[in-house]
Every structure is written in structure tokens, then in C-alpha cells.
Amino acid sequence: MTATLERPATGAPAARARTRAQRRAGHRVPRWLAIPAVVSLLITGLYPAAAGLALALTDSSLARPLRGFVGFDNFVAAAESVAFGGSLVRSALFAVFATALAVVAGTAGALALQARGGRFGLLGAVLLLPMVTPPVSVGVAWKLLLAPVGGGLTGLWDALGVSGFNPLGSGVGAFATLVVTHAWQWAPLVLLLVYAALLGVPAELWEAAALDGAGWWRTLRSVVAPVVAPTVLAAAVLQLVIAFKVFDLVAVVTAGGPGVSTIVASFEVFRTAFRGSFEVGTAAAETIVLGLLVGVVLGAAGLVTRHTRGDA
Amino acid sequence: MRAAASRAVLAVAALLAIAPVVFLVSLSLRGVDDVQNGGWLPERVRWDNWPAAFQTVPLAQMLANSWVVALGATLLTALVAVPTAYVTARAGRSGKRLHSALLAAYCAPPIVAVLPLYFLLKSVGLTNSVVGLALVNGLANVPVAVWLLDGFVRRVPAEVEEAAWVDGLSVAAGLRRVVLPLIVPGLVAASLVCFFLAYNEFLFAVSFAQSPSAQTLTVGLSLFQGDRTVQFGQQAAASLVAIVPVYVLAVLAQRALVGGLSQGAVR
Numbered sequence: 001m002t003a004t005l006e007r008p009a010t011g012a013p014a015a016r017a018r019t020r021a022q023r024r025a026g027h028r029v030p031r032w033l034a035i036p037a038v039v040s041l042l043i044t045g046l047y048p049a050a051a052g053l054a055l056a057l058t059d060s061s062l063a064r065p066l067r068g069f070v071g072f073d074n075f076v077a078a079a080e081s082v083a084f085g086g087s088l089v090r091s092a093l094f095a096v097f098a099t100a101l102a103v104v105a106g107t108a109g110a111l112a113l114q115a116r117g118g119r120f121g122l123l124g125a126v127l128l129l130p131m132v133t134p135p136v137s138v139g140v141a142w143k144l145l146l147a148p149v150g151g152g153l154t155g156l157w158d159a160l161g162v163s164g165f166n167p168l169g170s171g172v173g174a175f176a177t178l179v180v181t182h183a184w185q186w187a188p189l190v191l192l193l194v195y196a197a198l199l200g201v202p203a204e205l206w207e208a209a210a211l212d213g214a215g216w217w218r219t220l221r222s223v224v225a226p227v228v229a230p231t232v233l234a235a236a237v238l239q240l241v242i243a244f245k246v247f248d249l250v251a252v253v254t255a256g257g258p259g260v261s262t263i264v265a266s267f268e269v270f271r272t273a274f275r276g277s278f279e280v281g282t283a284a285a286e287t288i289v290l291g292l293l294v295g296v297v298l299g300a301a302g303l304v305t306r307h308t309r310g311d312a
Numbered sequence: 313m314r315a316a317a318s319r320a321v322l323a324v325a326a327l328l329a330i331a332p333v334v335f336l337v338s339l340s341l342r343g344v345d346d347v348q349n350g351g352w353l354p355e356r357v358r359w360d361n362w363p364a365a366f367q368t369v370p371l372a373q374m375l376a377n378s379w380v381v382a383l384g385a386t387l388l389t390a391l392v393a394v395p396t397a398y399v400t401a402r403a404g405r406s407g408k409r410l411h412s413a414l415l416a417a418y419c420a421p422p423i424v425a426v427l428p429l430y431f432l433l434k435s436v437g438l439t440n441s442v443v444g445l446a447l448v449n450g451l452a453n454v455p456v457a458v459w460l461l462d463g464f465v466r467r468v469p470a471e472v473e474e475a476a477w478v479d480g481l482s483v484a485a486g487l488r489r490v491v492l493p494l495i496v497p498g499l500v501a502a503s504l505v506c507f508f509l510a511y512n513e514f515l516f517a518v519s520f521a522q523s524p525s526a527q528t529l530t531v532g533l534s535l536f537q538g539d540r541t542v543q544f545g546q547q548a549a550a551s552l553v554a555i556v557p558v559y560v561l562a563v564l565a566q567r568a569l570v571g572g573l574s575q576g577a578v579r
Binding site for chain 1: 314315317318319321322325326328329330331332333335336338339347348349350351352391392395396398399402403406407410413414416417418419420421422423424425426427428429430431432448451452454458482483484487508511512514515518519529530533534536544547548551552554555558559561562563566569570573574575
């Protein structure tokens with residue numbers, strides 16, 4: 001009885017909800033739309049992971065892969081390789097320093113661009129150019145700029161009283177040069193992302209802060225940071241990802257030298273597989289270790305990001 | 313005061329952004345002795361580095377290869393990314409899972425995939441081939457395009473699509489006829505970004521294509537390494553051959569690029 005009495009009251013919205021649900025059900029995203037993505041993931045994700053593992057556990061050459069199971073011999077060879085352990089450390093250091101520099105410079109640029117007001121315009125376009133420059137060309141340009149004879153900065157070194165200074169001549173200098181060059185290329189991406197987020201700070205907030213007599217630093221901390229922080233963190237994680245991929249800059253600017261001081265993991269794996277000894281199995285074992293390292297670092301970075309966002 | 317400070321910061325930043333490339337232009341117009349003298353301005357402008365660079369390495373062929381690879385890769389990326397972004401944006405939990413899987417694949421350094429992909433390409437006869445490079449680059453850039461497009465699909469109101477379904481369109485037809493036209497700005501931006509990525513790519517190119525018929529421009533530039541001092545001018549000219557097309561494209565399409573990158577990334 002009660003049921004029949006109640007039905008008219010809830011019937012109309014329920015019916016509407018049902019038709020909506022039916023419409024949704026009748027128009028589920030068809031599974032075949034995901035086929036291209038799945039095929040793409042199979043080729044660029046699952047297959048490389050499986051084949052990499054298979055190569056790492058077997059004796060292989062470029063001409064004849066998978067010649068026989070050798071257990072963990074390749075991992076032992078990777079661990080004993082003089083260059084590989086150091087290259088992992090260098091990759092991690094490179095990623096952290098390059099990310100820090102790109103995030104600081106990019107955020108500063110975005111704040112300056114926002115303070116200037118007006119449109120993104122031509123200045124914005126100029127600031128973004130490094131990002132689209134082929135990294136190989138970036139490497140060539142910086143290498144020529146820093147050349148001890150005929151380089152673009154020889155005049156600057158003379159003026160500073162360090163004539164003939166060659167940053168690429170020492171291990172630390174060469175590593176720092178690569179970090180700066182990489183950050184030069186990718187700070188614009190941070191600038192663009194943070195600038196877009198800054199446009200999301202409501203105008204009333206800026207005005208209210210100004211009315212309250214808040215200074216620049218205070219406004220930045222209390223008004224801007226809460227809105228922009230998630231974007232800055234996301235940009236930082238993206239920069240870590242990009243920095244761990246670095247290969248071309250090293251290949252062109254230093255080729256790993258002087259000595260082994262700029263051999264990052266990507267470059268070392270490439271050397272092991274395609275240059276000199278062609279140790280395909282060892283290289284595959286190295287890629288597995290590298291993949292795990294990147295996974296751990298990015299996983300940690302992701303956790304930190306989520307934690308900070310949750311608090312904000 | 314604050315405006316003055318920010319203007320100063322921006323002026324320095326703009327100078328830093330263009331200085332290395334400006335120096336390349338200067339070097340490309342100078343002879344060997346002029347380069348050795350240092351400085352930023354040519355003592356006497358000469359153009360012979362440019363034709364010489366085209367003779368030292370088959371630059372014209374490499375430029376053509378780069379464009380074929382980049383255009384082919386971008387087309388493939390777009391064809392895969394549009395339905396994929398629809399799934400990630402509209403298919404609820406499974407869409408989210410697909411999105412995460414794609415991002416995870418993007419996070420791995422490409423060197424991890426190089427050896428397996430080398431053997432795959434070799435087994436199907438696509439090493440030393442622009443087709444092989446276009447395929448690999450096209451698939452490798454799918455996560456980037458989906459990351460940018462996902463937000464654009466989400467902003468298409470569900471009602472618009474539902475209206476199309478009521479009119480009898482299937483979901484796939486609705487995607488093609490209703491959603492696709494509305495996400496064109498995102499698709500343009502994503503395609504530009506993926507074009508730049510494929511055009512600038514070096515690791516796959518140097519690993520999979522050793523023969524001159526398939527070598528791309530980035531590989532060609534790395535071949536200038538040998539004689540350092542002598543070839544400064546030629547090396548600069550060759551680098552500029554690679555840079556000029558992307559700069560022209562980036563400036564012409566600046567609005568589409570900035571809009572797509574900033575909107576796609578900010579949720």
C-alpha cells in the first residue's frame with residue numbers, strides 16, 4: 001500500500017534517471033575505440049619490457065639475439081661495469097639539478113611575464129623558442145658558444161679575468177654545462193605551464209592583497225602560491241621525466257667526457273649496445289636497472305606531489 | 313618598480329633564449345680565420361659555409377627524411393590519439409586506467425625500448441627506413457598527444473553528444489561528427505607538439521637508421537663532430553638548416569601552440 005502511494009512522488013525523477021541511465025548504457029564507449037591505444041601500448045610498452053627482460057637473461061648479439069639462457073650473468077656484468085653504476089648516479093643528479101634549475105627559472109619568468117601584464121605575444125614566442133629547438137642543434141650551439149678558441153663567450157671570460165676558461169675541460173664544468181643547457185631548453189615549458197596557471201588567479205585576489213597592503217613577497221606566498229603550487233609540482237615531475245631521457249645533448253656536447261664525467265645512463269646503455277663491444281645482453285640488463293631506478297624516483301616524486309596537493 | 317624589475321628579468325631571459333642561435337647565425341657567415349678571432353660580428357660576411365655544409369653531408373636528403381618522418385609520425389599519432397583521448401576522457405574507470413598506462417609508458421626513458429624495437433624493426437625489414445622511424449616516433453608520441461587532448465574532450469559538454477545520439481548517431485559517429493570538430497584546437501596543438509618531438513628526435517634515428525637514405529637531420533648534425541675548428545661555420549649553417557623550419561612553424565602557430573599546451577595541461 002505504502003509503496004503504491006509513494007510511487008507517484010518519486011516516479012517521475014526515477015523514470016528520468018532511468019532513461020538517462022539507459023541512454024548512457026545504450027551508448028557506452030565501444031571497446032574497439034581503445035584498440036589503437038592497446039596496440040600502441042603493446043608495441044611501445046609491453047613488448048619492449050618483455051623483450052628487454054628476455055635479452056637481459058640470454059646471450060645475445062645485434063645479429064643473433066636470444067642465443068641461450070644465461071641467468072643473471074648480464075646483470076652481474078652490468079654491476080661490474082666500471083661506467084654503469086656511476087652513470088646511474090649521474091642520471092639521477094642530472095635529473096634533479098636540471099629540474100630544479102628549469103623550475104626556478106621558468107617560474108621566475110612566468111611571474112615576470114604576468115607582472116608585466118598584457119598579452120603573451122611576441123615576447124612569449126621568443127621565450128618559447130628554446131623548447132622547439134632540436135636538442136642536437138642546442139648542443140652544437142652551446143658547444144660553439146663555449147669553445148675556448150673562437151667561442152662566443154671568450155670576450156666575457158677575458159673581461160672576468162679568466163681568459164681561455166673552458167667549462168667543457170673539467171668534469172664538473174662539463175656536467176654543469178649540460179645541466180644548464182638542458183634547463184635552457186626546458187625552462188620555457190615550465191614558464192608556459194605556470195603562466196597559464198597564474199592566469200587562473202582571480203583578479204579580485206590580487207586587488208584584495210594590494211588593498212591590504214601586502215608586499216610582493218607576501219602576495220606571492222599567501223595569494224599566488226596556493227593557486228599555482230599544484231601546477232609547479234606537476235611541471236617539476238614532468239621535468240624529471242624529460243631529464244631522465246637525456247641522450248642527444250650528451251652525445252653531441254661531451255660524448256660522455258672528459259673521462260667518464262658526463263656519461264649518463266642512456267648514453268652508457270647506448271655505448272654498451274651499439275658501440276665498441278656490442279654487449280646486447282649487458283645493455284638490456286642495464287636498461288632494466290635504469291627503468292627500475294626511474295620508476296622508483298618518479299614514484300616517490302608522484303607521492304610527494306599527491307601529499308602536498310592533499311595538504312594544500 | 314616591480315614592473316621595471318620584471319621587464320629587466322624578461323629582457324635578460326629573451327636575450328638568453330636567442331643568444332646561442334644568434335651566435336650560430338654569425339658563425340655561419342664567417343670564414344675559418346674570422347671564427348678564430350672570436351667575437352660576435354663577422355669581419356666580412358661570406359655565404360660559402362652554407363653550400364659547403366650541403367656537400368659535407370647529404371643535408372638536403374636528410375632534411376627531406378626528417379620532414380617525411382615527422383609528418384608521417386604526426387599523422388599516425390593523431391589517428392591513434394583521437395579515439396584514445398575519447399576513451400580516456402569518457403570511459404570512466406577503464407579510461408582512467410588506460411590514461412595511467414600511457415603515462416607510465418611515456419615516463420620510461422626511450423633507451424629502454426631501443427634494443428627491443430631494433431630487433432622488431434629488423435624482423436620486419438624496417439631498419440634503415442623512414443617508414444620504420446615514422447612508425448616508432450608516431451607510436452612513441454601517442455601518450456603526449458593523449459595527455460594534451462584528454463582535457464579538450466572533457467570540456468565537450470555531454471549534452472551535445474547526447475543530442476547527437478538521440479538523433480541516431482552511434483558513439484563512434486558522434487565522436488567523428490560532433491566531438492572531433494570541437495576539439496580541433498587541441499588536435500592542432502597536439503599535432504604541432506608531436507611534429508616537433510618527431511622532427512627533433514635523435515636516439516631512435518641514430519639507432520635504427522645508419523644508411524644515408526634514411527638518416528635524419530639530427531643524425532647528420534652529429535656527424536659534423538670530427539674536425540672541430542675547421543668546420544665551425546659549416547656546423548653552424550647545418551644546425552640552422554635544422555632550426556629554421558621549426559622556428560618559422562613555432563612563431564606562425566604560436567597562438568595555437570600556447571593555447572593547446574596551457575589548456576590541455578591545466579585542469
